[in-house]
Amino acid sequence: MTAAVVIGASAGAVQALSDILPRLPAEFPLPILVVVHVPSAPSGLTQLFSAKCAVAVVEPDDKEQIRPGTVYFAPPGYHLLVEPDASISLSSDEPVLFSRPSIDVLFESAADAFGAELLGIVLTGANEDGSRGALAIEAAGGQILVEDPATAYAAAMPTAALARCATARTLSLDAIADHLLGLVER
Amino acid sequence: MNTEPTPAVEDIEIQLLLEALALRYHYDFRHYARASIKRRLRQAREQLEFSTFSAMQDALLHNEGMVGRLLDYLTVQVSEMFRDPSYFKALREKVIPHLRTYPSLKIWIAGCSHGEEVYSFAIMLLEEGLLDRTMIYATDINPAALDVAKSGVYPLDRIASFTRNHQQAGGRTSLADYYATAYGRAVFDKKLREKVVFSDHSLVSDEVFTECQLVSCRNVMIYFDRPLQDRAVGLFRESLTRRGFLGLGSKETLRFSDHADAFTEFVREEKIYQRSDA
Ligand SMILES: C[S@@+](CC[C@H](N)C(=O)[O-])C[C@H]1O[C@@H](n2cnc3c(N)ncnc32)[C@H](O)[C@@H]1O
Numbered sequence: 001m002t003a004a005v006v007i008g009a010s011a012g013a014v015q016a017l018s019d020i021l022p023r024l025p026a027e028f029p030l031p032i033l034v035v036v037h038v039p040s041a042p043s044g045l046t047q048l049f050s051a052k053c054a055v056a057v058v059e060p061d062d063k064e065q066i067r068p069g070t071v072y073f074a075p076p077g078y079h080l081l082v083e084p085d086a087s088i089s090l091s092s093d094e095p096v097l098f099s100r101p102s103i104d105v106l107f108e109s110a111a112d113a114f115g116a117e118l119l120g121i122v123l124t125g126a127n128e129d130g131s132r133g134a135l136a137i138e139a140a141g142g143q144i145l146v147e148d149p150a151t152a153y154a155a156a157m158p159t160a161a162l163a164r165c166a167t168a169r170t171l172s173l174d175a176i177a178d179h180l181l182g183l184v185e186r
Numbered sequence: 187m188n189t190e191p192t193p194a195v196e197d198i199e200i201q202l203l204l205e206a207l208a209l210r211y212h213y214d215f216r217h218y219a220r221a222s223i224k225r226r227l228r229q230a231r232e233q234l235e236f237s238t239f240s241a242m243q244d245a246l247l248h249n250e251g252m253v254g255r256l257l258d259y260l261t262v263q264v265s266e267m268f269r270d271p272s273y274f275k276a277l278r279e280k281v282i283p284h285l286r287t288y289p290s291l292k293i294w295i296a297g298c299s300h301g302e303e304v305y306s307f308a309i310m311l312l313e314e315g316l317l318d319r320t321m322i323y324a325t326d327i328n329p330a331a332l333d334v335a336k337s338g339v340y341p342l343d344r345i346a347s348f349t350r351n352h353q354q355a356g357g358r359t360s361l362a363d364y365y366a367t368a369y370g371r372a373v374f375d376k377k378l379r380e381k382v383v384f385s386d387h388s389l390v391s392d393e394v395f396t397e398c399q400l401v402s403c404r405n406v407m408i409y410f411d412r413p414l415q416d417r418a419v420g421l422f423r424e425s426l427t428r429r430g431f432l433g434l435g436s437k438e439t440l441r442f443s444d445h446a447d448a449f450t451e452f453v454r455e456e457k458i459y460q461r462s463d464a
Contacts, residue, residue: 089219
């Protein structure tokens with residue numbers, strides 16, 4: 001059973017996320033936490049995707065409780081972490097692999113909080129962020145989906161995640177969206 | 187029988203390590219946001235080359251040199267001058283007109299780190315003609331950070347972003363008026379800290395020490411859990427005069443606080459609050 005979804009994306013993120021998030025119905029029952037590497041504040045991602053999506057899209061404040069059917073974008077300049085009680089902590093710690101927010105930081109804390117009930121998704125990007133976090137999700141018994149590097153805008157990030165996680169599945173963006181929709185049909 | 191799930195060994199070890207730190211050295215991180223404290227402890231364990239947190243705890247208890255090193259991992263010293271320029275602009279335009287009406291002012295900067303926020307305030311107050319009548323209390327728990335703050339010395343390569351922020355914050359002069367350069371570093375003018383008292387103060391365990399018109403506590407409480415945030419906000423509430431102001435970090439909020447009712451949003455988008463209770 002999946003309780004929460006985490007997504008990491010870098011170069012090409014907006015296009016890739018546009019193929020996934022707008023397909024989710026308003027009553028999609030899982031929380032989705034997203035880290036996108038953006039150069040600086042304000043990122044505008046929240047406004048952009050609010051306009052395109054049926055699900056609620058927010059940029060959370062510190063200590064917000066995670067709610068179902070809501071997409072949380074990490075605020076520019078802050079790491080986004082999940083606490084064991086499923087609330088959000090933000091932090092202004094040093095960048096990790098030159099990135100703040102960092103995908104690894106989100107994935108590792110979410111793996112601790114949700115264990116085997118976490119689904120991690122690594123999308124397009126030209127760096128290695130996310131692979132360490134994907135490994136943590138795998139180690140906690142969670143699932144990993146990776147955008148097919150062959151069709152991704154930037155292949156490095158999916159490739160790095162695949163190299164590190166033996167159980168990761170490679171899917172197209174469409175198939176990733178189908179998978180999310182499949183989680184809620186029963 | 188106990189039906190609680192057994193915590194992971196690592197979580198037990200972390201709890202014991204934090205207990206040891208609190209009992210032996212009075213640095214109490216037990217109510218810090220667990221996910222981020224865990225991340226930083228893992229970093230410390232890797233870089234200080236301990237195989238387990240239990241081994242680290244042993245070293246911490248028996249070797250006094252460890253505590254300072256661990257503190258540098260546990261407290262995050264990331265800051266900038268005029269960080270979030272729009273915050274300082276809002277203070278200048280909307281809060282300072284109120285502060286002007288007081289014959290003398292006290293300002294508390296809690297969690298001042300290396301002092302970037304303190305010098306930002308001092309410069310802004312000087313530009314507004316208020317520094318003469320202001321006392322600034324700058325507090326932190328990290329003694330090494332307080333030493334840097336007192337020195338007012340920063341690497342030159344940080345000056346470009348400080349200067350940009352100062353301009354965007356509505357700076358009335360050139361930042362270069364306030365520092366001299368030497369040996370690749372910028373040394374901020376002593377005048378700026380004549381009215382500053384730097385001191386060791388913990389929002390976890392210490393009490394209120396003064397009455398003030400403004401508290402700025404930015405990006406400190408994000409490291410606390412909710413009960414500890416409530417304690418800190420309680421201190422600010424107690425310290426503030428009637429209609430006093432509280433400024434938080436750009437993603438911090440009183441929405442989840444026990445003390446929310448004691449404040450009104452003064453500049454909503456900049457997380458500037460005003461004490462509203464009697
Ligand atoms: C990220 S820095 C914030 C610096 C500055 N206020 C800003 O926003 O740029 C956090 C600071 O909080 C301090 N701190 C952590 N725990 C504290 C406590 N219990 N009481 C006071 N300061 C604390 C740390 O030592 C560190 O200097």
